[in-house]
Amino acid sequence: MSKLICVAKIGAAHGVRGEVRLWTFTEDPLAVLHYGPLTTKDGSRSFEVAKAREAKDHLVATIKGVTDRNAAERLNGLELYVPRDRLPETDDDEYYHADLIGLAAETTAGAPLGRVLAIHNFGAGDIIEIAPPSGSTLMLPFTNAVVPTVDLAGGRVIIELPAEIEGEDQDSSDNAGSPEGDAAASNSARHPRESGDP
Secondary structure, three states: OOOEEEEEEEEEEEOOOOEEEEEEOOOOHHHHHHOOOEEOOOOOOEEOEEEEEEOOOOEEEEEOOOOOHHHHHOOOOOEEEEEHHHOOOOOOOEEEHHHHOOOEEEEOOOOEEEEEEEEEEOOOOEEEEEEOOOOOOEEEEOEOOOOOEEEOOOOEEEEOOOHHHHHHHHHHHHOOOOOOOOOOOOOOEOEEEOOOOO
16 A cells, blocks of 8 residues: 655635635645545545635635535644655655655764654755654755765665764764764755655
8 A cells, every 4th residue: 555645734714615724745735636535644534625726825725525614624733645656756856755754864884873754944955854763863954965865765865974963973972972963054955845744
């Protein structure tokens, strides 16, 4: 069975005719109209986005069968999923967040760092968050320079630790700690798509 990917989240009701605010996690917000039925994570409920229009930072959507404000309000907070195989293929150096989360992370020397916990974007570029076996997570720029290899088939990413973090890693290994810290961004960015678990 194909992995489920979260593509949208229903927000508050909009107006009195059953419309809802809809936040999408796709590159094209209106793409949710073309994915077919969307389901809850457990698959127990199915929804179809009949119409949608763009608002400032979300969509205003009509869900098939939802015709009044009370019904719309009951959907507030629901996350909507599609099977991974319904999503378009990615270009080179472009990845869905959900395909990256859980991958093993290791250094270019082969030393294990932990697993990919999340991809973030705080406005200055994508950040990959690595969770080590113990201790604080490691936040790094998700760029070609810092993450030279993404091996989906092999289930791993290879990390080129920036010099200041390598130093911290060495210091912390002497003290039985874990590597942590921020690193400067590179100009060569990768492009993870947001239709993964955000």
